[in-house]
Amino acid sequence: MIENCLSKAQVINRYLPATLTAKEHATAFAPSNIALCKYWGKRDTELNLPTNSSLSISLGHLGSHTQISHSHSNIDIVRLNNKVQDPQSSFHLKVIAFVNLFRRSQTIGLIIDTRNTIPTAAGLASSASGFAALMLALDDFFDLQLADQQLSAFARMGSGSASRSIYSGFVHWEMGEQLDGMDSVAHQLDTQWPNLRIGLIKVSSAQKPVDSRTGMDRTTATSNLYQNWPAQAAADLITLDNAIKQRDFHAMAACAEHNAMSMHATMISAWPPLVYWLPESLAVMQRVWQLRESGVAVYFTMDAGPNLKLLFEQSSQALLETEFSQLDIIVPFGD
């Protein structure tokens, strides 16, 4: 990992007007996303520049709604799902640190109100949709008129995968090469896939023992096997791009499962070992493999946590609803 000398503010400032104007209020929505080729490892921790390109699918209307308005005082108020957050909480501090990148020296108190429409505790990360929605709302509130690529790059500085939540559908985040990361941005793929389904299986909603950022750092620092991860991700992206173009479900979903298992393998080979799986996760995996052996077209992906996200098509939905009683089904192209 090579750190460059650019801070977030240095990069962003170049794209901001000399003085900001602020609207009365602004609202924005960004979808949550699930990666089919995972973002795992950073080449720059300040700007969240990744060691590999990645590819995700956005979850339609499931995501974050963010509203920005004036607090009409010199204090900031951060609300999440209608609850005011403690000003010392990590959530409040992260949101305000991000807002400050755009507000700069302006002394205007703001109310930042975020509501997530992600199924409660379904094991879906909300930081991606949260920072993407916040970026879109800031763009509107301060009338920044940033291009999509800039919105993606700046959202990435809040949370890496937020770069992808700027778009709906299939989204490819190109890792880029530049030191300032302005080419490390996402773009949307053309393909629509109305029959595609994602089934959430919640194994646990407990706080993760090791957060993703720490897990990523430990993996890159201590797993010998990690060295081959970027090459695998690059190969998987080509496979996924082709499979999606051809709407080849088996090729797409098998590659996504292999990619997720390989990411988990890099964690398992970290020291101390990083195993996000719970015994129940393993039981669900084995059930998926049994179903597949018996001819059911179902695969899964997993992020840095114990929950599974099944990948299947509409034709298998009824059967899988019977097999997994607590399946929470998402239709990414359903809106």
Place this chain on the structure above:
Amino acid sequence: MIENCLSKAQVINRYLPATLTAKEHATAFAPSNIALCKYWGKRDTELNLPTNSSLSISLGHLGSHTQISHSHSNIDIVRLNNKVQDPQSSFHLKVIAFVNLFRRSQTIGLIIDTRNTIPTAAGLASSASGFAALMLALDDFFDLQLADQQLSAFARMGSGSASRSIYSGFVHWEMGEQLDGMDSVAHQLDTQWPNLRIGLIKVSSAQKPVDSRTGMDRTTATSNLYQNWPAQAAADLITLDNAIKQRDFHAMAACAEHNAMSMHATMISAWPPLVYWLPESLAVMQRVWQLRESGVAVYFTMDAGPNLKLLFEQSSQALLETEFSQLDIIVPFGD
């Protein structure tokens, strides 16, 4: 994987006398062994030449006793734990194929009687001790007077890890470079470690869904992360050699656990994924990690199966017997 053109027979024949003499009977014992740095991947499948050096600890008096005698007919009889094996069974065929490498064209029927003293279904491989004991018994029976290094090399042709079961204590199997594999042999380390304990935890005694040989082949063929395994094993061997010399328990056992987890990671990143763990395996791992967090000096290693082998010292034995009711404790230097 580069296949060379040498068969087992071609290599072995060079070390055999022109005509064999046979004793009335011969018996031999070889211990089972547990690898602290795993053998995982072959550069030659005919001769079982590995892609990495490995290191194991032999299990004292637990292993295989093999007796060879004349059947006084032209048929061979193979017995395992007092049961005559079906001549078409894989066990009978493998034993006779190995015997034939030494018997060559001699038309003498033999009785090969093997008894394992490994705890029943404790998840310990018996092929290592089995082929090592068979090799030692053949050497005696045919009065071959082979050197230890040759015994190790030939036992390896029966089962890779049998090269290590020729010796007691800590054993280092050097991968070697030669095409005929005669430098791919094991040697014993000096260190004695009387306080060392190995605790077997049997999670399942069911037949493995994928045998080790198939698992190894699938991993090397499909896991991208496997490419870094040989380098990790080489580094781990240096760490283990030093830790054993200094009887540094934490350094030795931590390296063994990291090595085992990394081997499993290469399988998990194979396609289709190869997960030998059962939900119960994961529950035991997590219990071990919790105990370690609370200050108990306990680590584990695992082979290509769901069972765990705890590593600890005599001072932790009483506590661990309370924690794990079904712990089967081995004292490798206890005899």
